[in-house]
Amino acid sequence: MPIDQWLPGILRAGALIALLVMLFILLFLIGESWPVLSKLSIVQLVTDSSWHPLEGAYNLMPMLTGTVLASTGALLLAIPLGLASALFTVFYAPSYLAVSYKRLIELLAGIPSVVFGFWGLTVLVPLINQWQPPGASLLAGILVLTLMILPTVTVTAHAALAAVADELVRNAAALGLSRWGTIQGVVLPAAKAGITAGIMLAAARALGETMAVLMVAGNVVQYPETVFDPVRTLAANIALETAYAMGDHRAVLFVSGLLLMGLIMVLSAMAEALEKQQHV
C-alpha cells in the first residue's frame, strides 16, 4: 500500500524538525555569543572589575554567586521540607490525608512562577522589610524559590519512597524495627538514588528560574554580605538587560545563557544517571 511507504518518511520529517530546533538553539546561542568567545576572552568575564556593560566591564561573578547562593539556600530549605512531606504521605498520614496533601502539593506545582513572584513581592518583601530593610533580598528570593522547588523534591522523593520493595519494609517490621528505625535504616538508603535525582532536578529548576527571583530579589549587582542584601541572579540579569543590550553586551548575555544551560544540563544528566542506578 502506497501510504505505508511514504508514512515513515513524513513522520521522519516531523522528527527532523524536533532535532533541528535543538541544533538551532545551540547554533544561535553560540553564534550570538561568538563575539565574546572569540574576541574578548572568557577569563575577562571573571576578572573584570565590575558589571558595567556600557563601559565594557563584564564581570559575571556577582551574578553567578547570586544564582548559586539563591539556589543553594532554596535547596537547603526545600530538601528537608520536601523529604518530610514525602515521608508524611508514604509512612505517617492516614490515606485520606495523604491523598489530599498530595493534591495540595500538585496544586502548588501548578502555580506559575510569576504568581509566586507577585505574592513574594506583595507579601514577603514588606514583611522582611519591617524586620530588616530593604526587604527585596536574597532571603526573599530563597523563600520564593523554596516554594517553587518544593513540589519537585516532594513528588520525586514520594515516587522513590513508594518504589522501595514492600518486602524490605515487611522484613524490617518483622525484625521489630520502629517506624523511624525502618525509615532511617531501610527505606532511605534504598531510595537514596531516586531522592538525590529529584534534588538534582530541583536544583536545575532553581538555577533556571527567572521571574519569581527577578521580582523579589532586588536585582543589585553585588556580592551579598547577609541574606538581607539584594542580589541579582544570572537569569534575572538576562531578563533585565536583553531588551536593550547591543554588541558585546548582548553577546555576554548570551554567554551567560549558555553557561546556565550548561549547568542545568550537567545537573539533569546526573539526575538521569542516578535514576538509572535506582532502577537496576
Place this chain on the structure above:
Amino acid sequence: MYDVVRNRGLRKLREYAAQCLIYTAVLLISAVFIWLLIDLLRGGLSHLSWEFITELPRDAGRAGGIASILVSTLLILLVAVLTAVPVAWMTAVLLAEFVATGSWFGKAVRFSLHVLAGVPSIVFGLFGNAFFCVYLELGFSILSGGLTLACMLLPILTSTAEAGLRAVPHVYRLAASALGLSRAAALLHLILPAAAPVMAAGLLLGIGRALAETAALLFTSGYAERMPDSLLDSGRALALHIFDLSMNVPGGDEPAYASALVLVSLLLGINILAMKFAYGLQRSKLMS
C-alpha cells in the same frame, strides 16, 4: 540493664522527635500554601468582575480590564499549539511505532528532545529573540512569542504522546496486521484513538505550561497592551501583564491580583482536566 532501658528511652524520644518534625513541616507547608491561596482570593475577588474580563486596559492597566491581554494570550497559545502539536505528535508516532529504540535517528531525536526539556525558559527567550525576532525579522510579535513557546512545548508534548502510544497493548497491532490493515489505517483507526486520552492530557499540560510562561515571552512577544491587529503585532500575555503591573506600574497591585486569580483559575481548570484524562497513568511521570 540500665543501658538497655536508657537506650529504649532514647529510641522512643527519637521516634517521637521524627514524627513531630515531619508533622511540623507538613503543617508549615500547608499553612503557607493556604496563606498564599487566601491572599490571591481576597486580593483578586475584590477587583474581579465581568467588566474586568471584557474591558480594555486603561491607564497602563491600573483601570479597565484585560480583554486585549486575554486575546493576545489566546493567539500566542494558538500559534504555539498549532505549530508544536503536529511536529510533536509525528515525532511521537515515529519514535513509538516506526523506529527501533536503538537506531541512530531515534537516539538522536530522543537526545535532542531531552536537551530541549532541560533548557530554562529564559534561554528559550534568548533564542526566540535571536532567531524569530531578529534573524527571521518577525520583530516583537505574537508570532515570535508563539513560535518560541512551540519550541518549548515540543519535549512535553512528544514524551506524553509517546507514553500514551506505548501504553497501547501490542496485541492491537498484531490483530490489525492479522486482519490485513495497513499500518496507516491501524494507526488512524486503532492505535491513535486508544492513545487519545493520554495525548489529550499531554496537550492540556502543554497548554498549561505555555499559559504560565513569562520569561520566554519577555523579549519575543513584547509588551504592547492594546488589542492586537494581526499575528505580527506585539501582544502581552496574561502572565507578563501580572509581571508588568506589579513591577513597573505603581498602584497596579489590585488589577495584578485579579489577573493572577484569573491565571491561576485557568491553570487549575486545565490541570484538573488533564489529570482526569490521564487517570491511571503515572501522575508523577506527567508532573515532573
